[in-house]
Amino acid sequence: MTKLAVIGAGVMGETVFSGLLRAGWEATDIVVTARRPERREQLAERHGVRTAAANAQAVAGAETVLIAVKPQDLGTVLDEIAPVLSPETLVVSLAAGVATEVIEARLPAGAAVVRVMPNTAAQVDEGMATLSAGAHTSDDQVEQVAKLLSATGEVAIVAEKYQDAVTAISGSGPAYLFLLVESMIEGGVHLGLPRQTATQLAVQTVYGSAKLLKETGDHPSVLRERVTSPGGTTAAAIRVLEDHKLRAAFLAATEAARDRSRDLADGARSTSRSAGDR
Numbered sequence: 001m002t003k004l005a006v007i008g009a010g011v012m013g014e015t016v017f018s019g020l021l022r023a024g025w026e027a028t029d030i031v032v033t034a035r036r037p038e039r040r041e042q043l044a045e046r047h048g049v050r051t052a053a054a055n056a057q058a059v060a061g062a063e064t065v066l067i068a069v070k071p072q073d074l075g076t077v078l079d080e081i082a083p084v085l086s087p088e089t090l091v092v093s094l095a096a097g098v099a100t101e102v103i104e105a106r107l108p109a110g111a112a113v114v115r116v117m118p119n120t121a122a123q124v125d126e127g128m129a130t131l132s133a134g135a136h137t138s139d140d141q142v143e144q145v146a147k148l149l150s151a152t153g154e155v156a157i158v159a160e161k162y163q164d165a166v167t168a169i170s171g172s173g174p175a176y177l178f179l180l181v182e183s184m185i186e187g188g189v190h191l192g193l194p195r196q197t198a199t200q201l202a203v204q205t206v207y208g209s210a211k212l213l214k215e216t217g218d219h220p221s222v223l224r225e226r227v228t229s230p231g232g233t234t235a236a237a238i239r240v241l242e243d244h245k246l247r248a249a250f251l252a253a254t255e256a257a258r259d260r261s262r263d264l265a266d267g268a269r270s271t272s273r274s275a276g277d278r
């Protein structure tokens with residue numbers, strides 16, 4: 001029997017199931033769908049998993065279905081799998097913005113749905129994933145998904161009303177940090193450092209600082225104060241960052257991500273069939 005069917009093996013789908021394989025899952029327990037034959041071949045070769053072109057075929061008889069297509073493609077996928085979904089199958093959606101009630105409305109009545117917001121740090125087993133239960137999901141099923149995702153990093157159960165804000169912080173968050181690292185590297189190059197040296201300095205500084213935050217549990221403002229010698233270099237740099245309204249930029253950016261997450265739900269509501277059609 002298929003323990004897990006992964007629908008849509010792009011960045012996030014592959015990230016999650018490859019984490020499960022590293023954690024000891026058997027490749028034969030997983031079936032992955034991909035539309036393009038070359039992608040199916042690549043996934044089978046890389047991970048040894050079974051692959052399928054047809055979503056309905058992969059879902060039939062699966063214990064858990066993990067849907068990792070873009071929010072805009074979710075409605076089509078739900079319509080494809082709804083007719084073959086067994087009442088025992090647990091549906092896990094990674095789609096940003098799409099509420100469990102929207103997903104439930106396109107599935108057979110009583111379907112158990114869990115909404116998850118993971119992030120790409122799961123590629124190195126240091127992910128942050130939050131999950132929220134739908135209306136027909138038991139505590140045991142929530143625990144089952146939490147256990148599954150804990151193979152890829154930290155897991156938190158959150159009220160669904162927080163998922164759009166979560167998306168703005170931990171879902172999109174890796175990209176903000178990569179942008180920051182890119183900017184630090186460019187800063188170093190601007191000051192005349194060789195690019196390779198600037199990259200090593202920026203990457204290790206971010207890695208070490210993240211470890212310091214996590215291992216000490218100290219508030220970031222405390223750690224920042226320890227770096228900021230009176231009248232020194234850090235104070236000079238932070239003055240410039242404050243002049244350029246770094247904090248305000250982050251507040252505005254996370255609001256924009258939260259709002260975009262809310263908008264993405266529309267794609268899953270408005271494709272071929274609406275809840276009222278059934």
Ligand SMILES: NC(=O)C1=CN([C@@H]2O[C@H](COP(=O)(O)OP(=O)(O)OC[C@H]3O[C@@H](n4cnc5c(N)ncnc54)[C@H](OP(=O)(O)O)[C@@H]3O)[C@@H](O)[C@H]2O)C=CC1
Binds near residue numbers: 035069117
């Ligand atoms: N990337 C990230 O950091 C995060 C993403 N997410 C969520 O994960 C989901 C996937 O995002 P991401 O991995 O970045 O996107 P990708 O575009 O990398 O992956 C989406 C995959 O879905 C496939 N697909 C689309 N339609 C179908 C279909 N009908 N049947 C089967 N497969 C299909 C695409 O195939 P094809 O290549 O043929 O188009 C593609 O491989 C989104 O809903 C996103 O909100 C959540 C948290 C973080």
Ligand SMILES: O=C(O)[C@@H]1CCC=N1
Binds near residue numbers: 096167171172
């Ligand atoms: O950018 C996106 O829409 C997805 C969701 C969170 C991270 N990536």
